[in-house]
Amino acid sequence: xxxxxxxxxxxxxxxxxxxxxxxxxxxxxxxxxxxxxxxxxxxxxxxxxxxxxxxxxxxxxxxxxxxxxxxxxxxxxxxxxxxxxxxxxxxxxxxxxxxxxxxxxxxxxxxxxxxxxxxxxxxxxxxxxxxxxxxxxxxxxxxxxxxxxxxxxxxxxxxxxxxxxxxxxxxxxxxxxxxxxxxxxxxxxxxxxxxxxxxxxxxxxxxxxxxxxxxxxxxxxxxxxxxxxxxxxxxxxxxxxxxxxxx
Numbered sequence: 001x002x003x004x005x006x007x008x009x010x011x012x013x014x015x016x017x018x019x020x021x022x023x024x025x026x027x028x029x030x031x032x033x034x035x036x037x038x039x040x041x042x043x044x045x046x047x048x049x050x051x052x053x054x055x056x057x058x059x060x061x062x063x064x065x066x067x068x069x070x071x072x073x074x075x076x077x078x079x080x081x082x083x084x085x086x087x088x089x090x091x092x093x094x095x096x097x098x099x100x101x102x103x104x105x106x107x108x109x110x111x112x113x114x115x116x117x118x119x120x121x122x123x124x125x126x127x128x129x130x131x132x133x134x135x136x137x138x139x140x141x142x143x144x145x146x147x148x149x150x151x152x153x154x155x156x157x158x159x160x161x162x163x164x165x166x167x168x169x170x171x172x173x174x175x176x177x178x179x180x181x182x183x184x185x186x187x188x189x190x191x192x193x194x195x196x197x198x199x200x201x202x203x204x205x206x207x208x209x210x211x212x213x214x215x216x217x218x219x220x221x222x223x224x225x226x227x228x229x230x231x232x233x234x235x236x237x238x239x240x241x242x243x244x245x246x247x
Contacts, residue, residue: 058244060221061243062241063083063239063240064084072096083237084224084238085235086226086236086238087233088235092232093228093229096226098223099225109217109218110216111147113192115190116188116190116242116244117188117222118185119186119224119242121237122181122184123151123235124233125232126180128232129229130153131150131226132151133151133186133223134149134159134222135148135190135218135243137218137220145163145168145215146159148188149175149186154180156180158197160213171209171211171212175201190214195210196208196210196213197209221243
């Protein structure tokens with residue numbers, strides 16, 4: 001009798017309370033609850049069609065079973081069982097890299113296409129070497145923008161490279177507490193809508209770049225690069241590459 005709240009207000013309050021309660025939408029052992037929290041969502045065999053997955057996306061998955069059509073430089077580049085090996089050799093100042101270009105009309109690493117890549121990497125040493133793991137191509141002539149990771153000796157950085165068409169400017173952010181000599185999974189996600197880039201290590205978001213954004217596309221989808229700065233063989237091991245972008 002003394003409650004001035006209207007029925008409509010009461011209903012709105014109950015809806016708000018219900019929606020804010022995580023347990024309200026399915027209890028333990030109920031279908032909605034289990035489907036929401038499952039780490040792996042299983043589906044009936046044949047219930048997912050590949051054309052639904054790739055209809056609007058460029059998708060590539062590689063275990064480096066062959067290096068045909070990949071471009072390599074100096075040093076040594078070779079495929080292993082489910083992996084890639086790049087070596088500089090023992091001569092100082094040698095770079096070894098692997099990259100792949102696509103047809104000129106399809107700049108799949110264009111930031112406007114919301115590209116993403118993921119790969120697992122281990123570097124042989126945390127001294128006398130530097131390198132890149134990037135979305136795009138290895139191109140230091142100033143014409144391409146790049147995004148990914150850079151390592152210098154034992155330090156790891158998130159990387160955005162901007163270009164004015166003639167020269168490139170690197171923007172880096174130090175990522176601490178990562179031992180690059182151990183295998184880690186590196187992932188980079190470009191969000192064109194919010195003009196942000198997300199950097200992940202082993203599935204954990206370690207940095208979000210909100211100031212700088214890649215300003216041009218690249219005629220390739222991924223590249224690996226390592227260069228020694230002393231007369232000592234340095235090598236990069238990689239396994240699996242996952243790439244996706246909007247068509």
